[in-house]
Amino acid sequence: EVQLEESGGNMVKPGGSLRLSCAASGFTFSNYSMAWVRQAPGKGLDWISSISRNSNYIFYADSVGGRFTISRDNAKNSLYLHMNSLSAEDTAVYYCARVPYGHPDYWGQGTLVTVSS
Amino acid sequence: QSVLTQPPSVSAAPGQKVTISCSGSRSTIGDNYVSWYQQLPGTAPKLLIYDNNKRPSGIPDRFSGSKSGTSATLGISGLQTGDEADYYCEAWDSTLSAGVFGGGTKVTVL
Numbered sequence: 001e002v003q004l005e006e007s008g009g010n011m012v013k014p015g016g017s018l019r020l021s022c023a024a025s026g027f028t029f030s031n032y033s034m035a036w037v038r039q040a041p042g043k044g045l046d047w048i049s050s051i052s053r054n055s056n057y058i059f060y061a062d063s064v065g066g067r068f069t070i071s072r073d074n075a076k077n078s079l080y081l082h083m084n085s086l087s088a089e090d091t092a093v094y095y096c097a098r099v100p101y102g103h104p105d106y107w108g109q110g111t112l113v114t115v116s117s
Numbered sequence: 118q119s120v121l122t123q124p125p126s127v128s129a130a131p132g133q134k135v136t137i138s139c140s141g142s143r144s145t146i147g148d149n150y151v152s153w154y155q156q157l158p159g160t161a162p163k164l165l166i167y168d169n170n171k172r173p174s175g176i177p178d179r180f181s182g183s184k185s186g187t188s189a190t191l192g193i194s195g196l197q198t199g200d201e202a203d204y205y206c207e208a209w210d211s212t213l214s215a216g217v218f219g220g221g222t223k224v225t226v227l
Contacts, residue, residue: 035215035216037218044119044203044205044218044219044220044221045154045156045162045205045207045218045221046218047215047216047217047218050215050216057214059213059214059215061215095161095162099216101150102149102150102209102216103150103152103167103207103209103216104152104154104162104164104207104216105164105167105173106164107161107162107163108161109160109161110161
């Protein structure tokens with residue numbers, strides 16, 4: 001059974017940093033691209049970053065480029081999102097998703113990031 | 118402002134059919150497959166339709182998808198109260214080399 005479990009969400013002050021993790025199981029992690037998709041309160045889904053199987057190709061949305069860094073450790077079946085210079089606009093539930101052929105098929109349950117003073 | 122355009126809401130009585138449109142461009146829907154997701158309140162999105170019209174195992178055939186040109190449509194027939202949720206379309210954007218979502222459509226069962 002494919003499982004994705006995010007962790008690391010928390011409340012942080014503006015300007016702060018946070019690292020999210022996503023533990024994958026039930027499939028060969030190294031065979032799939034992965035993505036982070038966030039959802040601000042009451043808003044829609046927003047694809048913010050993705051990484052290819054071997055980390056050769058990385059995408060960042062304009063809203064997070066230069067502040068967020070996506071990475072993966074295929075030996076540990078884990079995906080990460082390092083977030084710096086956080087602002088209130090980054091408050092959201094962050095989902096990790098498995099992305100075969102460009103379309104998410106499995107999603108984690110999400111982890112909440114709240115940026116507030 | 119989402120890259121893909123969906124109506125904010127649709128509604129129908131139990132047993133009826135609703136359709137949700139998703140409009141994009143050549144670089145999104147025009148050149149790539151479309152997926153659809155259901156998000157029940159307080160839960161993660163769930164894949165309903167992939168490759169325009171295919172259903173993953175376990176998804177009932179009340180859910181259907183189609184694509185024509187730069188638009189796609191999700192159909193839900195035999196509407197049930199349990200279908201009340203937000204529905205999102207998604208497509209690969211060949212210009213961005215990343216996925217993009219529609220703004221979501223809330224389905225209400227009257």
